[in-house]
Amino acid sequence: MRNKQRVAQSFARHFREYDANAHVQARMALILAQALRTLTIAFAPRRAMEIGVGTGVLTRYLTNLYPDAQWWFNDISPEVLPYMPQSSGAVFLQGDAEEIVLPQNLDLIASSSAVQWMDNIPQFIARLAQALNPGGFLAIGAFAEHNLYQIRQITGATLASPCCENWKNYLRATGLQLVYAHDWEQTLLFPDMHALLRHLHSTGVNAASFSLLTREKLLAFCESYCERFADPSNRLPLTYHPIILLATVSENSQMPDKPAKKGCQTPNFALP
Secondary structure: OOOHHHHHHHHHHOHHHHHHHOHHHHHHHHHHHHHHHHHOOOOOOOEEEEEOOOOOHHHHHHHHHOOOOEEEEEEOOHHHHHHOOOOOOOEEEEOOOOOOOOOOOEEEEEEEOOHHHOOOHHHHHHHHHHOEEEEEEEEEEEEOOOOOHHHHHHOOOOOOOOOHHHHHHHHHHOOEEEEEEEEOOEEEEEOOHHHHHHHHHHHOOOHHHHOOOOHHHHHHHHHHHHHHHOOOOOOEEEEEOEEEEEEEEOOOOOOOOOOOOOOOOOOOOOOO
16 A cells, blocks of 8 residues: 555645656646647537646646636645636545545546556546546556666665556556557656755655665665666666556547557657
8 A cells, every 4th residue: 555645745845846856747747738639629628627736737738728627626635725726616626536526427537647646546547437428538647667667676665657558458447448648768867866866855756765764774775876877977867657648438439539659759749
């Protein structure tokens, strides 16, 4: 079981630093929004929900795309309220998304950098699928198997992410039609361990696990990381493995059947 409350507290402590450091997460939100805009032409959801709004990175894209929708916004942490859009009629549902009562008859459920924290991902995705109307869409940005592999090789103390094929199968198992799937690896380089650890804490990534390490174990981790992964310029890599998934309720679907796209190249969207 993942200690989501500890994770939420870690994110909340660093909300002000998050946007300046969460470069990969920001790119995920942008590509997810562009996938929705490009692949769901004429789609105009009346009822929509975002899971795990955080500092509103994806939220701002979604509300710009669909300003006329009735929105429900969820996050486990009440500290996200200052980041919520001031749209009329928007509802904030605070709490664990695996446990709260979800609104039903939704046309869109979107989430970026949150679903990987769920205790039972397949069951959670099935729960989301059941809340969608025919023709509705589920749009997810999450992390796949190579995410933060450097940390995992040393300690195993990072979030173990499903492989890409498992993510796709979770969607298919619910009866959803997979419309789009795209993953890539993105490696950030840091000048030293202090900068790398500061990045992890600022984004909430793995901070909960590191906070449990003794000083001796943390020093040993830093030494091992530098020995194993430093490049010839002594820069330290940290690799993310995002995956973007878009699926629809196939019955009476509002769009034609399209095969899922594959590959590790950034999709050719017209980025703003």
